[in-house]
Amino acid sequence: MNYTDTYKAWLAAVLDNEKTELLEFAEKEQEIKERFSLPLAFGTAGMRGTLGLGTFRMNEYTVRRATAGIAQYVIGLNKQASGVVIAYDTRNMSYEFALTAARVLAAKNIKVFLFENVRPVPICSFSIGYFDAIAGIMITASHNPKEYNGYKVYGSDGAQMSPDATAIVVDIIEKGSYFGVEEADISVKSREEVKGLDRVNINPYIEVVGKSVDEAYYETIAKLSLSPEAVAKEGKNLKIVYTPIHGTGYIPVTTILSRMNIPCSIVEEQASPDGNFPTVKMPNPEQPDALSLGIKLANKLNSDVVIGTDPDADRMGVAVRDNKGEFVLLNGNQIGALLMDYILRRHTERNTFPKNAAVVKTIVTTSLAKKIAESYGATCFDVLTGFKFIGEKIKEWGESGQFTFMFGYEESYGYLAGTHAKDKDAVVSAMLFAEMVCYYKSINISIYNRLQQLFEKFGYFVEKSISIAFSGLDGMTIMADKMKKLAATTIRGLAGIDVIYTCNYSDRIKSYSDGRIEKINLPKTDAMYYSLTGGDWVCARPSGTEPKLKLYVSASADNQRDAETKADMLIAALGEYIK
Numbered sequence: 150m151n152y153t154d155t156y157k158a159w160l161a162a163v164l165d166n167e168k169t170e171l172l173e174f175a176e177k178e179q180e181i182k183e184r185f186s187l188p189l190a191f192g193t194a195g196m197r198g199t200l201g202l203g204t205f206r207m208n209e210y211t212v213r214r215a216t217a218g219i220a221q222y223v224i225g226l227n228k229q230a231s232g233v234v235i236a237y238d239t240r241n242m243s244y245e246f247a248l249t250a251a252r253v254l255a256a257k258n259i260k261v262f263l264f265e266n267v268r269p270v271p272i273c274s275f276s277i278g279y280f281d282a283i284a285g286i287m288i289t290a291s292h293n294p295k296e297y298n299g300y301k302v303y304g305s306d307g308a309q310m311s312p313d314a315t316a317i318v319v320d321i322i323e324k325g326s327y328f329g330v331e332e333a334d335i336s337v338k339s340r341e342e343v344k345g346l347d348r349v350n351i352n353p354y355i356e357v358v359g360k361s362v363d364e365a366y367y368e369t370i371a372k373l374s375l376s377p378e379a380v381a382k383e384g385k386n387l388k389i390v391y392t393p394i395h396g397t398g399y400i401p402v403t404t405i406l407s408r409m410n411i412p413c414s415i416v417e418e419q420a421s422p423d424g425n426f427p428t429v430k431m432p433n434p435e436q437p438d439a440l441s442l443g444i445k446l447a448n449k450l451n452s453d454v455v456i457g458t459d460p461d462a463d464r465m466g467v468a469v470r471d472n473k474g475e476f477v478l479l480n481g482n483q484i485g486a487l488l489m490d491y492i493l494r495r496h497t498e499r500n501t502f503p504k505n506a507a508v509v510k511t512i513v514t515t516s517l518a519k520k521i522a523e524s525y526g527a528t529c530f531d532v533l534t535g536f537k538f539i540g541e542k543i544k545e546w547g548e549s550g551q552f553t554f555m556f557g558y559e560e561s562y563g564y565l566a567g568t569h570a571k572d573k574d575a576v577v578s579a580m581l582f583a584e585m586v587c588y589y590k591s592i593n594i595s596i597y598n599r600l601q602q603l604f605e606k607f608g609y610f611v612e613k614s615i616s617i618a619f620s621g622l623d624g625m626t627i628m629a630d631k632m633k634k635l636a637a638t639t640i641r642g643l644a645g646i647d648v649i650y651t652c653n654y655s656d657r658i659k660s661y662s663d664g665r666i667e668k669i670n671l672p673k674t675d676a677m678y679y680s681l682t683g684g685d686w687v688c689a690r691p692s693g694t695e696p697k698l699k700l701y702v703s704a705s706a707d708n709q710r711d712a713e714t715k716a717d718m719l720i721a722a723l724g725e726y727i728k
Contacts, residue, residue: 269462308540434466624696
């Protein structure tokens with residue numbers, strides 16, 4: 150069917166109270182085209198889109214169709230009794246989508262572990278292993294604007310579903326219908342009736358879970374503490390401001406800090422769950438304004454550090470005081486480098502450093518990570534963008550014993566210590582960052598000065614990224630064409646710096662400037678990476694869910710100014726090839 154016929158089919162099939170929304174744009178062909186020309190893409194990160202009716206929107210029909218596909222996949226594995234964990238964040242419609250998914254699975258006699266209230270990504274990932282479930286569903290659009298929601302799918306290892314498994318699920322989903330999907334009955338009438346329940350069945354196949362899982366999670370991450378003596382000495386005097394940015398981090402972050410006897414002041418305007426995120430343009434700790442209220446409160450209280458987490462609490466942003474006493478925002482590369490350095494340092498000092506220690510980062514994360522890791526004798530591995538690939542390494546080494554996972558992170562503010570979860574965890578990151586502040590206070594070093602020490606030792610690293618957006622329904626096609634053109638172009642140098650080798654991750658080929666060719670031992674993905682003389686690099690990578698092409702750069706020099714200048718020149722030079 151074309152988009153007009155699809156629109157008419159939806160108009161005939163939806164509930165009477167939903168027809169009003171569809172009739173509002175009955176004469177607006179462009180909106181009909183945008184909503185009904187394509188299905189919402191389901192990739193290795195699940196699906197994500199604007200709320201509203203239509204095949205290209207997030208709504209209960211797209212959720213039912215996707216969940217019916219998950220159900221068929223689980224049945225194909227004969228794992229109905231193992232169950233599927235369902236968690237959800239504070240976004241608009243998150244609970245409704247979670248309940249819809251639970252009812253669809255239960256109708257197929259698949260066990261469901263449904264959380265009684267909002268939970269962050271790391272608790273969802275942790276609980277999959279806790280229950281020995283076959284899969285997990287997390288209703289979230291992470292740090293996207295309020296108009297969005299999404300649907301993440303996890304495998305039995307607690308990591309986001311692998312590309313191979315996702316391909317099977319997508320094939321099933323694409324054959325399914327948006328309408329007529331069977332749903333099970335439940336015994337509760339409202340959301341309030343579910344809150345507070347724990348290990349209670351609301352259907353023969355739907356078990357509501359809560360505090361017992363939380364307690365297991367807290368007990369597990371508490372064991373990751375590396376400086377209890379420093380926390381005991383400095384923690385009670387540490388002044389932290391924390392903001393959950395209206396998201397799921399509030400209870401878990403404040404709980405774990407309280408159990409460490411580290412007080413924190415909450416940004417009250419951003420404490421309550423609110424899917425409209427009224428105090429920020431975007432609930433993303435990568436954005437400077439997301440922590441502005443926290444910094445304002447920290448200045449008022451003379452606090453040491455500001456910590457913020459995004460709505461599903463898998464990303465963490467931080468602001469610390471510089472040598473002038475003013476707050477500066479750290480970027481994801483810097484936060485990750487500090488946490489990794491702290492973890493490796495403390496294990497070294499405690500004589501608990503394993504001989505086969507390893508850290509993992511993505512290909513677009515700072516090269517500083519490798520230098521820090523190697524200085525401690527740890528091996529640093531690069532994986533493709535997406536935390537599921539870090540999760541895959543944890544699983545691989547857990548089975549083989551070849552390496553011991555110490556830490557993993559990506560430049561987009563996602564970090565993981567421990568193997569309790571297989572996705573980024575802002576709760577344990579907040580715990581360890583607070584502990585790290587205590588540790589360095591105990592030896593009279595500020596976090597800002599520790600970062601400067603790293604730069605003095607390894608070089609000043611600057612990382613930047615820009616997004617190039619392509620509008621319209623053909624935006625994805627235009628972006629794909631730009632990447633094909635870039636891949637077909639031989640680039641010998643950028644901003645006067647020679648290219649040593651080029652990685653075409655779509656073809657999985659590394660091409661050296663001297664003509665040598667090597668196979669890339671990573672999964673196929675659409676990305677072009679250019680390694681430059683001196684260890685700098687640039688990379689172009691399209692988004693998998695929206696028409697945005699991201700350009701990344703990592704540049705180093707003896708000082709910040711020269712590194713900044715070089716980074717700007719390199720990213721501009723690569724951008725010329727995208728025009």
